[in-house]
Amino acid sequence: MVLDLRRNLSNADRAIRTVTGLLLLYMVYVRLITGIWATTAAIVFALFLLIEAASAY
Structure with missing residues (x-):
């Protein structure tokens, strides 16, 4: 079994994850x-x- 863990390619993906995480904590x-x-x-x-x-990631 081969896992293909690719890095996020854009800053938009990182921003979406950050906003979603902060929204959940809020x-x-x-x-x-x-x-x-x-x-x-x-x-x-x-x-x-x-x-x-x-x-x-």
């Missing part, structure tokens, strides 16, 4: 997303998006 902060499982999932997903945007 929604948790203002309590638009409630419940322990939904909050945890949103925070984890947002952190993955922000890490991917920072590392350009």
Whole structure:
């Protein structure tokens, strides 16, 4: 099995991931997303998006 992990080719993709991650964190902060499982999932997903945007993957 060969995994082809390509880097993001544009800054637009990184910007979209950053904005989406920050929006999810904001929604948790203002309590638009409630419940322990939904909050945890949103925070984890947002952190993955922000890490991917920072590392350009």
